[in-house]
Amino acid sequence: MPPVVKPAVHFGICMSPENFEFIARLLRDQSGLVLTRDKGYLIENRLAPVVRKHGFKSVTELVGAAKNGAAALRAAVVDAMISKDTGFFRDWTPFVHFQSVVLPNIVRARGEKKKIRILCAGCSTGQEAYSIAMSVRDAAEALSGWKAEIVGIDISPAVVDDAVGGVYSQFDVQKGLPVRKLLTYFTKEGEHWRINPGVGGMVEFKTWNLLEDIYPLGRFDVVLCRNVLVYFDLKTKLEVLQKMSRVLADDGVLYLGLDDAVSGVSGSFQPVAPDQGVYSVVRPGHPASSSLAAKAR
Numbered sequence: 001m002p003p004v005v006k007p008a009v010h011f012g013i014c015m016s017p018e019n020f021e022f023i024a025r026l027l028r029d030q031s032g033l034v035l036t037r038d039k040g041y042l043i044e045n046r047l048a049p050v051v052r053k054h055g056f057k058s059v060t061e062l063v064g065a066a067k068n069g070a071a072a073l074r075a076a077v078v079d080a081m082i083s084k085d086t087g088f089f090r091d092w093t094p095f096v097h098f099q100s101v102v103l104p105n106i107v108r109a110r111g112e113k114k115k116i117r118i119l120c121a122g123c124s125t126g127q128e129a130y131s132i133a134m135s136v137r138d139a140a141e142a143l144s145g146w147k148a149e150i151v152g153i154d155i156s157p158a159v160v161d162d163a164v165g166g167v168y169s170q171f172d173v174q175k176g177l178p179v180r181k182l183l184t185y186f187t188k189e190g191e192h193w194r195i196n197p198g199v200g201g202m203v204e205f206k207t208w209n210l211l212e213d214i215y216p217l218g219r220f221d222v223v224l225c226r227n228v229l230v231y232f233d234l235k236t237k238l239e240v241l242q243k244m245s246r247v248l249a250d251d252g253v254l255y256l257g258l259d260d261a262v263s264g265v266s267g268s269f270q271p272v273a274p275d276q277g278v279y280s281v282v283r284p285g286h287p288a289s290s291s292l293a294a295k296a297r
């Protein structure tokens with residue numbers, strides 16, 4: 001008996017198994033994201049704007065064109081399917097850990113170089129990278145004379161453009177940004193808030209696919225890759241973690257989202273405070289106690 005393939009159905013709209021497989025494969029190959037059948041309902045919702053923008057009558061017509069058409073249309077399909085959900089100081093505790101443990105350790109460990117580099121991988125519209133920049137800026141006294149470089153990367157050129165713009169709605173800033181930080185680090189422009197150049201200038205954003213090598217981005221003391229791996233299959237997760245391990249300093253720190261957990265599946269990192277998503281690099285000759293993430297060094 002041939003296997004029974006259930007069609008993905010949403011609001012009475014039925015997508016053929018072939019079209020579902022096409023989109024799932026496209027997503028996996030181009031971004032690493034895994035689309036399971038139970039998430040099939042997302043397809044109609046997320047592709048509706050692409051259908052409208054390109055003048056198609058239905059998702060089926062769009063998928064047909066994407067199968068035969070230009071790479072740009074396939075990229076638009078992938079971009080539309082990816083979750084970009086984010087917010088300032090999302091989940092809060094990693095930022096407390098960064099400020100109370102990692103930054104003081106960095107001040108001690110990098111006192112001669114006076115340089116700190118942080119990668120924010122899967123940075124969406126920039127809130128996470130700017131949150132880290134604000135945290136560094138809050139420690140300005142201890143970091144006087146230091147150079148701080150924060151690099152934000154994301155596969156989606158559209159969110160990278162927004163991140164570079166650094167302009168946020170009232171809704172965006174109400175989502176997690178303390179009023180004191182809003183008033184210190186942003187300027188009101190009409191209905192919106194623009195990040196001030198002092199903090200904005202610390203962050204550089206680039207369109208970059210995590211499936212590609214990240215080595216050209218250089219070495220980092222801290223990597224944040226939060227709420228990204230959760231969408232990948234295990235093989236891709238491990239490959240991305242391997243790349244993160246290669247760009248991190250021996251005492252470097254990795255922050256993951258709570259659902260990105262890699263405990264027991266990655267030889268590259270060990271949990272320091274898993275409840276806060278904090279990991280140290282596994283390196284021969286470098287015990288976890290020497291990590292920038294370790295509380296008492």
Ligand SMILES: C[S@@+](CC[C@H](N)C(=O)[O-])C[C@H]1O[C@@H](n2cnc3c(N)ncnc32)[C@H](O)[C@@H]1O
Nearest residue numbers: 031084085086087122124154155209210226227
């Ligand atoms: C759910 S958002 C999380 C944003 C932010 N890290 C946070 O936790 O608030 C996931 C981000 O990862 C990006 N992303 C997904 N796959 C990617 C890939 N292969 N390479 C780079 N970025 C990717 C998406 O475009 C999206 O902006």
